[in-house]
Amino acid sequence: MSGTSWSYALVTPDALVTQALPHLLAAFRRAGLDPVAAELIRLDAETMLRLYEVPARGRPVRLPPHRAFQLWYDLGPACLTILRHDGADACAAMGRLKGATDPASARPGSIRHAGENIPMNLVHCPDDEPAAIAELHQLVGPRHAEALILQAAWPDDRVRLLTVDTIEASSPLFGGPHALSLPLAVNRLRLRVVQHLAILGVAAQDLLPLLAKARLALLEERDELLGIQTAPARTAAARARNPRTQALLRDAIRTAQDPAAENAVNRLSDVLMGSSEHWTPVQEAIHAADVYLSDTESAVLEQSHYI
Incomplete structure (x- = not known):
């Protein structure tokens, strides 16, 4: 996979409810992040809290209570999107596009600038490729995660048609x-x-x-x-x-x-x-x-x- 890298974006339920998904897919593409596979999944508070734990992130994080996460994830599905980038460090490119956690602090033009509040900020993405692999395993299980990682390495336009173009x-x-x-x-x-x-x-x-x-x-x-x-x-x-x-x-x-x-x-x-x-x-x-x-x-x- 010389000259390319990959990440994923978890488009969260607030984006589906507010019909922001088509705009986010377009924003990924404008930033050079090519969506090669996508699927609707159900999130739960326990899984996402594990993703945000301090050992997983390596820095202190003040999280909302469990009930706040549960209310958010019960709104609807999330869209798990695999992104391929021509160039090094897709995760960094996605991080720049994502913007600050708090929409009030996110720069204009970033995705989260249009978010509702700190939890409902439209998208989650990993810090780096090892985190991406570990998080996918938590989100969808090992078999599913490996299939998605395979698409990141060897994208198939037929899978893109069947998933991203049909989402x-x-x-x-x-x-x-x-x-x-x-x-x-x-x-x-x-x-x-x-x-x-x-x-x-x-x-x-x-x-x-x-x-x-x-x-x-x-x-x-x-x-x-x-x-x-x-x-x-x-x-x-x-x-x-x-x-x-x-x-x-x-x-x-x-x-x-x-x-x-x-x-x-x-x-x-x-x-x-x-x-x-x-x-x-x-x-x-x-x-x-x-x-x-x-x-x-x-x-x-x-x-x-x-x-």
Whole structure:
């Protein structure tokens, strides 16, 4: 990896809620930090407090109480983004772009200058590459971390397409006319399955082309559903597309050899088709597949079992 370096940016839930993610991805690119892989993940206060502990940072840090962190991380997902830099020390470049912890002290033009307060300051990044490796292992576990680090070293444009270029379409909605649409919630969750498999299964032969087909079908479905005005018509359109969508997803998932993902997409198909009898197995399957599920999406999917 001569002449290049890497880091990661953890775009925090406040940025997703305020719809700042597209602007942050653009800011990374302007600073010469190329997003090569991205995925929505759920954060928890315990994990993030460990990241901010004094031994991990090497300097005193006055942290807000646990409850403040919990309130922040419960707002929504974070977007874990792997960044590749043409030149030495991507972590330093990201640190300069990030700005001071307190938005009141951050220089104009830095990311955190637009933050709300010290915890809700839009982005976290590591101090150096050893910290990046250690933190990724804490955030997503060893197997997932190693897959992301592989993308930093040997980026694949197909993974970029499946993840970074699809992240906005797969992000949960926090308001607007489609936030409570069951077919669109299922569509977003299926896109997250595709993204997750693209990162973890990049070494599987023939997987990425199959995921690309599934992604295209899901984006075509999304475009159609967004143009439909009524919920019954959206549901009918999504159900008409479901057999082909399911077939494409199953082909990819079986190539990836991921039973948890297969169970999740099967359960989502049942919810969409109105044949799911109980909510708990659906919820458990989504979590087992390590796919982010927002509180609103959870409510929409569960509520469909009661009507």
